[in-house]
Structures are given as structure tokens and as C-alpha cells.
Amino acid sequence: MFDRIRTYVARLRSSTAAQQGDGREKRTHNLFEAAAAYVAACAEDDQDRIDEAAAWVSPEALSFGVSELACRAVIALARERDESPRTVARDLLGLPVS
Numbered sequence: 001m002f003d004r005i006r007t008y009v010a011r012l013r014s015s016t017a018a019q020q021g022d023g024r025e026k027r028t029h030n031l032f033e034a035a036a037a038y039v040a041a042c043a044e045d046d047q048d049r050i051d052e053a054a055a056w057v058s059p060e061a062l063s064f065g066v067s068e069l070a071c072r073a074v075i076a077l078a079r080e081r082d083e084s085p086r087t088v089a090r091d092l093l094g095l096p097v098s
Helices: 002-022 031-043 047-054 059-081 085-092
Strands: none
Touching: 031 047, 031 059, 047 059, 059 085
16 A cells, blocks of 8 residues: 555656646645545445645655544444444454454
């Protein structure tokens, strides 16, 4: 996953330089918007949207946002299933229950 992020950052740097001269104001996105868009695009295997979301924030911010989203998703799913977050996380990853 981090290799993908590094690749997108390299693309971002080259595309950002080209886009700066167009004179239009661009809306800034926060790291949680970027993480949500990135994860949704990955789930749908939509490379264009993955690239777009990865360009919204720094790779570090995106990584933090994805991690935070994963934590919140596991907690929500654990509450829904009435199981511990550890059990849910291991189940989602296909790991044996410890």
C-alpha cells in the first residue's frame, strides 16, 4: 500500500507543477475526506479516483487518515457484531482467533 502512495506522490508532484499555472482556485480537502475517498476507490478498484484522492493530502496525512478510518470501521463493526475489536480485526484479515 505504501508503494502505491509513493507512486501517487511522484505523479502528484509532476502534475501539481503543471496545474499551478491554470489560475483556478482549488478546494482543499481534509485528510479524512481524502482517506474516505481513497479507501472507497480502492474497494471499487477505481485507479483514477485513487490517484485523485492520493493527491489531496500528503502521503503521511493519507496514511494517518486511512489508519483512523480502519480503527473506526473495526470499532463500529465490533459493536454491530457484539464482539471485541481484536476479534473483528483478525476475522477481517482472515487470521485465526487467538
